Amino acid sequence: MTIQQLRLPLSIKPSVSQRPDLPYRTRFKSALAGDLNFHGKNSAYASHNFHSFPAKFPPQLPRKFIEWLTNPEDLVLDPMMGSGTTVLEAFLLGRRGLGFDIDPLALRLCKAKVTPASLQKVTDAGYQTLEQANIALQHDATSLATLLDNRFDGATREFVDYWFLPETQLELMALICEIEKVQDVIIREFLELAFSAIIITKSGGVSMARDLAHTRPHRVSNKTPRSAIAQYRYRLKKNIQSLVELIAGKGNVILLEGNAQSLTLKDNSVDLIITSPPYAANAIDYMRAHKFSLVWFGYPIKELSQLRRQYIGGESLVDVQLLEMPDYPAQALAKIAKRDKKKARVLHRYYSEMTRCLSEMYRVLKPGRAAIVVVGTSTMRGLNTETHICLGEIGKNSGFDLVDIAVRKLDRDKRMMPARKNAQPNSQIEERMHEEYVIGLYKTTDRLLKGDQLCLKKSDGEFCLRPESMMRCLTQSARPG
Numbered sequence: 338m339t340i341q342q343l344r345l346p347l348s349i350k351p352s353v354s355q356r357p358d359l360p361y362r363t364r365f366k367s368a369l370a371g372d373l374n375f376h377g378k379n380s381a382y383a384s385h386n387f388h389s390f391p392a393k394f395p396p397q398l399p400r401k402f403i404e405w406l407t408n409p410e411d412l413v414l415d416p417m418m419g420s421g422t423t424v425l426e427a428f429l430l431g432r433r434g435l436g437f438d439i440d441p442l443a444l445r446l447c448k449a450k451v452t453p454a455s456l457q458k459v460t461d462a463g464y465q466t467l468e469q470a471n472i473a474l475q476h477d478a479t480s481l482a483t484l485l486d487n488r489f490d491g492a493t494r495e496f497v498d499y500w501f502l503p504e505t506q507l508e509l510m511a512l513i514c515e516i517e518k519v520q521d522v523i524i525r526e527f528l529e530l531a532f533s534a535i536i537i538t539k540s541g542g543v544s545m546a547r548d549l550a551h552t553r554p555h556r557v558s559n560k561t562p563r564s565a566i567a568q569y570r571y572r573l574k575k576n577i578q579s580l581v582e583l584i585a586g587k588g589n590v591i592l593l594e595g596n597a598q599s600l601t602l603k604d605n606s607v608d609l610i611i612t613s614p615p616y617a618a619n620a621i622d623y624m625r626a627h628k629f630s631l632v633w634f635g636y637p638i639k640e641l642s643q644l645r646r647q648y649i650g651g652e653s654l655v656d657v658q659l660l661e662m663p664d665y666p667a668q669a670l671a672k673i674a675k676r677d678k679k680k681a682r683v684l685h686r687y688y689s690e691m692t693r694c695l696s697e698m699y700r701v702l703k704p705g706r707a708a709i710v711v712v713g714t715s716t717m718r719g720l721n722t723e724t725h726i727c728l729g730e731i732g733k734n735s736g737f738d739l740v741d742i743a744v745r746k747l748d749r750d751k752r753m754m755p756a757r758k759n760a761q762p763n764s765q766i767e768e769r770m771h772e773e774y775v776i777g778l779y780k781t782t783d784r785l786l787k788g789d790q791l792c793l794k795k796s797d798g799e800f801c802l803r804p805e806s807m808m809r810c811l812t813q814s815a816r817p818g
């Protein structure tokens with residue numbers, strides 16, 4: 338493919354009614370009240386589709402709030418950035434994007450998605466890697482097999498052998514060896530992303546897994562995986578085409594490995610937050626899917642399993658600190674505990690972690706600014722967890738004003754959601770699984786959070802401490818039971 342064959346950049350038009358005449362909070366409310374479904378809209382522009390990612394939100398969602406609520410160069414934060422939809426939109430709209438995640442694949446793919454690599458260089462290097470990998474497969478398969486033998490430790494080797502056929506392993510080895518030879522870091526990372534994208538797909542890509550997107554992989558013995566070489570060629574072409582649109586971006590982005598529960602940011606420093614946390618109880622288990630490609634980048638499987646424990650919404654109850662909850666989530670937890678104590682504790686862990694995240698969001702956000710948290714709800718032992726209402730309450734307890742909770746209908750064909758066993762078609766709960774909630778939080782100018790205490794502004798302009806501590810710890814080290 339030559340550069341001349343590529344499509345020209347799309348002009349990304351701003352949405353119409355942003356109402357700059359309205360006061361900020363009214364504008365925020367009005368943005369929440371408008372259409373947030375975005376059905377039928379193209380979500381694949383720029384680099385948004387470089388790589389699949391479960392439960393990413395449509396780019397139109399962060400775009401709308403960025404356009405309505407920020408000015409060029411404002412700082413837009415996503416503390417759990419996932420595939421980087423928010424930070425990429427900030428970049429395309431000429432804002433400063435700031436993203437955190439603990440997932441190594443999320444960090445890698447965000448970086449490639451916001452870096453407009455040279456078209457000529459990626460095209461040349463990309464097709465060179467393909468050509469050389471083919472040559473190695475045809476003429477030097479024995480050396481490739483030796484390299485493959487030495488690449489993984491014992492446990493990682495077992496994992497790779499279970500999930501990838503020997504012929505696929507050889508093809509992947511040939512490709513990764515050629516990609517690793519590329520000196521230019523930006524180009525190499527672009528190619529690594531194309532490599533990863535052929536492994537992590539809805540259908541399990543070139544592995545023997547099915548349904549990787551739902552991060553509940555099952556090995557399918559009768560699957561005939563597609564050729565890794567052919568898939569890489571296809572993906573490379575697609576990503577190079579998308580790169581053309583990325584080049585139109587005018588902003589800049591900082592991506593950091595970091596935990597959303599303790600952000601390395603100054604108080605009152607961010608202009609807008611748009612984020613979507615993981616589901617409770619590991620409904621989407623990111624690491625379980627991402628390790629399929631991370632092992633090829635040199636991550637030992639044991640290290641990845643350790644990291645998995647740090648993900649918000651995990652199921653382990655070892656060494657977790659459960660926090661006291663406000664009324665609504667406390668009652669919801671009590672109802673679930675009547676049916677299943679363990680499940681209630683897992684959900685309690687999630688709400689405790691989200692309490693820390695929301696407190697951090699409150700701390701780093703400038704007064705008079707908005708935070709948007711997009712969540713789905715789930716069912717536990719037949720009860721709807723009403724996650725959106727619980728998180729809204731926790732947000733209020735962290736100091737925010739709850740402006741509204743908007744509902745958006747998921748495009749069933751697009752968004753990859755947790756699969757549910759034994760779902761009753763058309764039941765009310767099942768309907769809710771196809772909805773998502775956009776929680777609109779606002780940090781007023783008359784409150785400040787100092788340490789772990791909420792301060793209210795008095796009429797004379799002084800701040801006083803609210804008496805009760807906000808994050809009282811219920812247990813030091815809760816254990817399953």
Ligand SMILES: C[S@@+](CC[C@H](N)C(=O)[O-])C[C@H]1O[C@@H](n2cnc3c(N)ncnc32)[C@H](O)[C@@H]1O
Nearest residue numbers: 393394417419420422438439440596597648649
């Ligand atoms: C629902 S996804 C975000 C999807 C994102 N909105 C998008 O459009 O791609 C949630 C993300 O939270 C990240 N995450 C989980 N625990 C975290 C933590 N403790 N700190 C930061 N990020 C975390 C996961 O790795 C995952 O990438």
